[in-house]
Amino acid sequence: MTENLTLDYNLLKDLTQAYGPSGNEKQVAALIKEYAENFVDSVETDTLGNLILRKNGSGKGSNKKKIMIAAHMDEVGLIVTYIDRNGYLYFSPVGGIKVAELPGRRVMFGCGLKGVIARERKVNEQGKPIGKCFIDIGVLGEEEARNKVQEGDMAILTGEFVETDSHIMAKALDDRLGCFIALQACKNYQGDHDLYFTFTVQEEVGARGAKTAAYSIEPDLALIIDTTISYDTPREEYSTAANKGVAIKAMDRTIIVSPRIKQWMTNTADQHSIPYQCEVISTGGTDSGPVHLSKGGIPTGGLAVPVRYLHTASEVAVKADIEAAYALLSELLKNPLDI
Template identity: 45%
Template sequence: MDKLLMELSDSFGPSGHEQEITELIKDKIMDYCDEVKKDKLGNLIAIKKGKTDKKIMYAAHADEIGVLVTYIDENGFIRFTNIGGLSPYLLLGHKVKLQSNVTGVIGCERITDITKLSLEKMYIDIGANTKEEAEELVNIGDVGTFYPYFEVKPNHYIGKALDDRAGCAVLISAIKEIEDPEHNLYFVFTTQEEVGLRGAITASYSINPDMGIAVDVTGVGDTPKARRMAVSLGKGPAIKVKDNSIMVNPMVKDMLVKKAKDNGIPYQLEVLEFGGTDSGAIHLSREGAWAGVISLPCRYIHTNNEMISKNDIENAVKLLKLTVDFDF
C-alpha cells in the first residue's frame, strides 16, 4: 500500500485534467478486470462481471484541488483562481507545480490585516523577471497542484491529494482481491468531483446501478479544539449517516454496520455537517439508487499535508470487499 499510495498522491490531476492519474490507475487494474474504459468526461470505469443482472457501483474520485492561471503581470507574477475548495490562509508560502512542470511559490501583496487575505491578493512567483519571460513557461488557463510530497509514518500517511487518492487506493486493492463476484461490479474513478460531483453524475446515469458506494475522505474531530465530530483517525473507516449531499439509505448504512460487526472490523459512524461525496450524485441518478459511503478519516483536508491512517485504509478495503454479495 505504501508504494501504491505514494504513486497516486504524487500524480498530477486537478479537476478537469485527470488524464495522468487515470492512466496510472488503468495500468494497475487492467489485468484484473473484464473491461476497462473511459467515458467522455474522463471517468475511468473498470468492470468485473457477475452472475446476476444486478449492478453495484463503487466510486472514488481521481481529481484533486488546484489552481488555474488567470493573468500574468508585467513583472512575471502569476495571478490565479481556485479549482475546488482552497483557503487562502492555507496557501500562503506553499510550493505549487503547474502542468508545464514549472514550479513556483505562492505569495501575497502586503496586507496589515490577515483577515483580509483573499485569492485576489495572491500570486505565484516562478522566478520570472518579466511578463515575456513568464509567458515562455506558462499560459493563461494552465492548471497546477500542490507540489508533490509524500511521507510514510509508522501509523499514518502524509501527502497531497489523499482526498481522494486514498479512496482510489482502496478501490484498486479491492479490484485485485475480488474474484468471481455475485453481481456486476463497476469501479469508477470519477472526474471533477471537487467542482460539483460532475463525473459521478454522468457515470451513474450511464451505469444505472442498483446500489452505489462511494469511498472518500471525511473530517475528524480529534485535533485540539476541533469542530465537534465523532470521527477520529485510526479508529476504523467511518460509515456515513449524512452529509450535505445525501441522507444515506438506512438499509445501506445498516448493511455496512452489520458487515463490520460480523467480521470484527472497527468502524465509526459519520455525520458530516458540510460537504458531500459522489454518493450525492449516485443516489439521485435516473429514478434513484440505494447509496452509501465508506469514509476515510483525514486530518488537514484540502492542504498539501493531508494525513490518514494506515489501519483505516486497510480496514476500508476489508469492508468494501464484504459488500459485493449484497442481498438484493
C-alpha cells in the first residue's frame, strides 16, 4: 500500500460518540468543522444542514476538476411517539433499526438524558414475545417524563468505543467511518482539483441531504464513502466481508456504477496494491443513488468499509479495511478519471 498510514483513531472515537440521528446532525457537524477549519479553504452549511468543506486545487484550465466526496453524518435512531401515564416512552425507528433486537439496550437523547429499552410482557401461543418496546428513563410518572422529553424527540443507541490491535467496535461507524476517512483525505490532500468534502444529512431515511448538496455543487465527478454489510458471520448472502479490503461498489438498489468508473477505481487499487473487493447488494442504497441522478447525471463511484452488525450499538470494523479505504480514496483524488 501507499505511504505510512497514521490515521488518528481518537478522531473516529469522538465522531462515533457524538449524537446525530437523522435530521439532528449538528453535534457531528460541529466536531467536523472544528477539526477541519484550519486546513480547508471554505466551510459552508446549506439549508438542510449538509456541511461542505472546500479545498481549492492548484491546477489550471480543463485539467482542474470539481470533485464531490460525500459521507453521511447521521445515524439510525428512535423517535418518541407517545408518553404513557407511568412515564414510559413509546417510539418508532428512524432508519433501519430492528426494534425486536433492542430490549436491554441503552439510549440517549440530544439533551444527554439516558434510558433503557424494555418490552411489554406479552407472548403469543408459542411463547414468543410480541409486546411493544418502550423506553424507561427512570422517572416517577408522565409529568416528570414530560419535563424532560416530548413526542418527536429523538434518541440514539449508546455504546462504548473499543479499539483492539486490529478492530474497532463502536456505535455509528455507519457512517462516521466515512466522515473520518473523508476528513483524513481532506487534511492530507494537495493537488490540482477543487474538492468538495460533503458531510450529508438524513442518509438513513432515504439519502435526502445528498440530493440537494449534489444539485448545488454540480460536480464533474462524485465519490461516496459509506459502510456496507460484512457477510463474514454465519449465514452468508453476499461476498463483502471484513478484512478483505475496501469495497468498490458495482450495484445496489439505487445505482449501477458505470463500468468505466469501476474500472478506474479497481485499476487504481491494483496499481497501489490496495486490497479491495466488489460490492453488490440488492437491498438498500447510499448517497450514491440521488447524487448520480442529480442535474443531467453525475459520474459517481462508491467505496465502502464492510462493517459487522450494522445499525446496532456495537458495529465492528477491521482497521486494515479502513486504511485500505483511505488509501484508495487518496489515490483516486490524485488521479481522477478523465470525464
